Amino acid sequence: MQMKNHIKIKNSLFVLLLSACTLFGQKTIEKWKVFETTLNGPTDGNPFKEVQLSARFVGGGDTISVSGFYDGDGVYKIRFMPQQEGKWDYVTTSNVKKLNHKKGSFVCTPATKDNRGPVAVVDTFYFAYADGTPHHSFGTTCYGWVHQGDSLAEVTLKTLSKGYFNKIRMCIFPKSYDWNNNEPLYYPFEGTPLKNWDYSRLNPAFFRNIEKRIAQLDSLGIEADLIVFHPYDRWGFSALDRETENMYIDYIIARFAAFRNVWWSMANEYDFMRNKKLSDWDYYIEKFAKKDPFHHLIGIHNGVRFYDHTNPHLTHASIQNEDTYRAKELRMKYKKPVVFDECRYEGNIPWSWGNLTAQALTEKFWRGITNGGYVGHGDTYVTEDPIQFPDESSDVLWWSKGGVLRGESPERIKFLRGILEKAPPQMKPIPLFTWMPFSCIGIEHEYYLGYLNDAQPRSIVIDLPKDALYRVDVIDTWDMTITPMQKKFSGRSLIELPEKPYIAIRIIKQ
């Protein structure tokens, strides 16, 4: 059963992802897609420990070295994401003769539609794809979805295909927690929970399964925010030794870094991992920054204590905190994009981080974004009746395993995402409203997107520039309506409002 899956995965990887083909006798690969070459090598000894393999790629004026990895059964692979069009040549280096000095070449062809490349930070506070398209990050969280097997994963992917989100936070190691108490499909190391793990040998099937999911996410335009470590563990994976962790990290960089949609999240709730000190985290952050040949985004998510996101190797501030309006303050503190990856989830579970109303989570999105940040979603609805203590429940919660969304916030989040994607890029906080805590982002004199939280003003007075006329749209963020006002405004303006909560105002220069 596992072997059949294995073969299917290999096929789909080749067809869907690698997208390499041969043109006039020359291998080609599209810019920002995965070039992969396979070599056969030794199976004896411990290939994970004893075989060193790397390759140097030269093309478009760049020279980039990448590590290879052992995929089991005597198969060694090297993956590469070309970021320059044109011809690339490569040559391998290995301590094994059979793998050493292998040469090859390919042509990197232009990106085609929907291939916008990896996301990076631009202009201090923003994200953009490599082709320049702004990336308005709308993340969700499914910690253990990759460990649940194909049938549930297919449902999850179908849900994700609805366009609510463009990023997903997901654990590499399996998770052990309420509503996450089943055994995972695969384990990352050789061995089983009933006998001691062989921490010197990784399990390629485990990682192959994850990269299948990374590729499927990519085909949906979704960034895979891979959580490298997390505290919710009953197998020992949260307390490995430095040598094993280094091997694991080298391996995931070699396997996953060629996928353009990978983000590295050092941890979920780093401060809840008792076996790691701040210096350990700094060490691994620096390791990713130095070893990842493609320089994917690097973040670290907190439990209660924010990490020092001024660390220059961290590309953005990944925050758990419910006060998303603090984005404005935190972006100035860290001088980086601020992503509220967790601000409590929509749901109905007993734990307060998972029982927001849809209104409250939608509000947190709007407040975070109109304060210059990015906000993430989660869905934690239990449906079983009567409710048992969580660890006795077999409910599938989106946040834990994926499946279907039960909340009402995703439609509103998608509505907001649509507004942002039509807005000018790189809007910044603007004090449009006299009175806090209302917030606004925009481009001075051109475009304003303001939000009035759960307030219910009958009208609002704003000072617009006097030298232009502005169209004002009243946005009901809950009912998802956009109502243009008949009148055009200029200077001190009194805007009449529907006297209900969750109203936003969009102001566009005419």
Added chain:
Amino acid sequence: MQMKNHIKIKNSLFVLLLSACTLFGQKTIEKWKVFETTLNGPTDGNPFKEVQLSARFVGGGDTISVSGFYDGDGVYKIRFMPQQEGKWDYVTTSNVKKLNHKKGSFVCTPATKDNRGPVAVVDTFYFAYADGTPHHSFGTTCYGWVHQGDSLAEVTLKTLSKGYFNKIRMCIFPKSYDWNNNEPLYYPFEGTPLKNWDYSRLNPAFFRNIEKRIAQLDSLGIEADLIVFHPYDRWGFSALDRETENMYIDYIIARFAAFRNVWWSMANEYDFMRNKKLSDWDYYIEKFAKKDPFHHLIGIHNGVRFYDHTNPHLTHASIQNEDTYRAKELRMKYKKPVVFDECRYEGNIPWSWGNLTAQALTEKFWRGITNGGYVGHGDTYVTEDPIQFPDESSDVLWWSKGGVLRGESPERIKFLRGILEKAPPQMKPIPLFTWMPFSCIGIEHEYYLGYLNDAQPRSIVIDLPKDALYRVDVIDTWDMTITPMQKKFSGRSLIELPEKPYIAIRIIKQ
């Protein structure tokens, strides 16, 4: 017209408030009510500046000196609130022979029903009436209601008689601000706005009007939280000199302090008064503490910067801040009762401090109280259509002038007040819930009142003491229902909930 009112006021004062009568030839006055004696003295010169008058009251082992005051027309008065039953003797001292060495006596009789005496601080964090009854402070704000004349004041008093509130914040000086732009009924000084004020002469009619309102509030069981200074002024009363301010304060202490329901609020938004330094505020705070013979409560309300409420003369921390859940933190910081006198108001005006939904204000009450604080109300609904800029509007808003309440929070506040008045006194914050930000107050092992904010859990797990059985009531704070659960609970308990926001839980030992 003014004279007629004047006479009516005097009559009603005598009948309703002073409640002094003669019993077997001996004047009697009920404990905690106002004893008043009237003397005739000079009208020439400037009685406010030139006449000194005080009286020493001896009774029940106490000796208390009070200042008299000039009431105009040659009438001088001395007021006294006896706090000990039995015979009291008094003798006056004055620099005017006609007022000097006047003697008298009265008998202080026991308090009758509903007369619980003045409110004071008990056990660091709480308020209680002098008879020991807890005072759960439920305040509202009508800054300028006393300056609007009788017809509107009668409507205000009728509204207040509905039992929503037991304290009202009100300005002594008239207020000039949006929706408060009419001229007041009286001015505190001689003169008119069109010529210079004579700051050396107070206007007794102005203060007589206020004490009429204080007495009417008292008859409704409502504390009068008198705001001594405030910044919203177009007449000059926010920038008097020290001598004039001292005269004014001496006068209000002499006139008002004998009313049991008086609280002194040094300021509304002290930090918005540009003409006063912190040392000025400290001076006046100390003056009230030393000069008020009846030691009424003393607070000072902030705009954006909390006063240093550790000042030993401040009896409680009067706070303007929307985060009422901070009561728990602030009570530990200040070691005093924490009163969120302003946490934004229910309403629909453009300014964000006045456009909360009823749900949001009700939530702020519950969060503040279940974190060990007290919370205040305000109602800022405009009704005129179309809305004009505020200063063009003639709308009567409760917060500015009184009248009627338009919001939906008062009924919910009254519901909460009813719950607290049936609860044990002096409940303190208890970490009943594992997960913040839910909050709970209670008496360990006996009684718990917890609140789940706007969360919508389907159930909640709490650890109750194992050695007793508890009744659990699920309270819908919005629908105002209390539903006892059939089952009795002990130890680790799973409480099923209605999966909607604004739920509280009351747990009572059986």
